[in-house]
Amino acid sequence: MPKAFKKSTVREYFESIVIAVILALFIRTFVVQAFKIPTGSMENNLLIGDHLLVNKFTFGPTASPFERALLPVGTVKRGDVLVFKYPVEPDRDFIKRVVGLPGETLELRQKRVYINGKALDEPYVHFLEPPGASSALHEVTSSDVREQYGPVTVPSDQYFMMGDNRDNSQDSRYWGFLRRDYIKGKALVIYWSYEAGREDYQEEGAGATLKGLASVFAHFFTRTRWDRMLHQIR
Numbered sequence: 001m002p003k004a005f006k007k008s009t010v011r012e013y014f015e016s017i018v019i020a021v022i023l024a025l026f027i028r029t030f031v032v033q034a035f036k037i038p039t040g041s042m043e044n045n046l047l048i049g050d051h052l053l054v055n056k057f058t059f060g061p062t063a064s065p066f067e068r069a070l071l072p073v074g075t076v077k078r079g080d081v082l083v084f085k086y087p088v089e090p091d092r093d094f095i096k097r098v099v100g101l102p103g104e105t106l107e108l109r110q111k112r113v114y115i116n117g118k119a120l121d122e123p124y125v126h127f128l129e130p131p132g133a134s135s136a137l138h139e140v141t142s143s144d145v146r147e148q149y150g151p152v153t154v155p156s157d158q159y160f161m162m163g164d165n166r167d168n169s170q171d172s173r174y175w176g177f178l179r180r181d182y183i184k185g186k187a188l189v190i191y192w193s194y195e196a197g198r199e200d201y202q203e204e205g206a207g208a209t210l211k212g213l214a215s216v217f218a219h220f221f222t223r224t225r226w227d228r229m230l231h232q233i234r
Contacts, residue, residue: 032053032054032055032056032057032185032188033053033054033056033083033184033185034051034052034053034054034191035051035052035053035054035083035093035095035187036049036050036051036052037049037050037051037052037095040165040168041095041096041163041164041165041168041169041170041171042081042095042096042097042163042164042165042169043126043164043165043168044126044164044165045081045124045126045164045233045234046081046095046164046187046190046233047193047195047225047228048196049193049194049195049196049225050190050192050193050228051190051191051192051193051194052083052095052187052188052189052190052191052233053187053188053189053191054083054184054185054186054187054188055185055186055187055188056184056185057185058074058185058186059074059076059082059183059184059185059186074186076098076101076159076180076183077098077101078098078099078100078101079097079098079124079234080097080098080186081095081096081097081098081186081187081233081234082095082096082097082098082161082183082184082185082186082187083095083183083184083185083186083187084096084161084178084182084183084184085182085184086175087175087176087178087179087182088175090182093184094161094170095187096161096162096163096169096171096172097124097161097162097163097164098159098160098161099113099120099159099160099161099162099172100115100154100159100160100172101154101159101160102154102155102156102157102158102159103153103154103156104116104153104154104160105117105150105151105152105153105154106149106150106151106152106153106154106160107149107150107151107152108145108147108148108149108150108173109148110131110147110148111127111131111146111147111166111167112131113162114151124164124234125164125166126164126165126166127166127167128167128168129167145173145174146166146167146173149173154177155177157179157180158177158178158179158180159172159177159178159180160172160177160178161178187233188232188233189230189231189232189233190228190229190230190231190233191229191230192224192229193224193225193228193229193231194220194223194224194225195223195224195225196223
């Protein structure tokens with residue numbers, strides 16, 4: 001009777017590690033990805049130092065009608081907070097909120113957004129100055145897109161994106177519409193939030209990375225925003 005084949009312990013560990021790495025790469029590539037908020041453009045809803053999980057599967061690109069029928073690809077809705085490739089520099093990731101949908105006419109009047117002529121209710125928006133306040137102090141010029149913009153019609157398969165911190169956001173008012181195929185995923189939840197200073201995000205390079213890690217280890221418990229842990233993003 002032939003002797004049963006038995007894998008060595010080293011081989012079993014090796015195969016387990018390989019499978020785990022493959023699964024991790026699959027999840028990161030197609031399902032979920034971590035993302036860190038480096039700027040204040042989404043304040044006060046998303047703060048500098050918030051670490052998010054982004055669902056990449058919901059709006060994942062599909063190559064054929066068969067894939068679209070098979071995979072549960074979602075519909076982009078107004079109010080969704082999306083991570084996407086920055087149209088001006090596709091290697092960079094941006095995060096903004098969907099404000100204008102394909103086919104809609106969008107206009108900004110004294111900081112208020114109007115969709116097809118109707119004022120949009122936006123309880124999530126933060127202003128440095130309330131709408132209309134700055135225009136009472138100085139003349140608003142056509143070049144100040146924080147105050148006046150449009151009207152523009154959103155093209156098919158494109159979206160108008162805006163930051164919640166309207167007076168401090170580099171968004172569609174400056175670089176135009178977002179193509180559907182540039183969307184990477186929908187922001188789901190804050191899994192960790194660390195209150196670092198803005199200067200910690202301005203430096204670049206290996207030295208800055210080591211400095212940032214040292215700061216995190218030294219202040220992990222005192223600077224972690226525990227009340228924001230597992231906070232669902234809306």
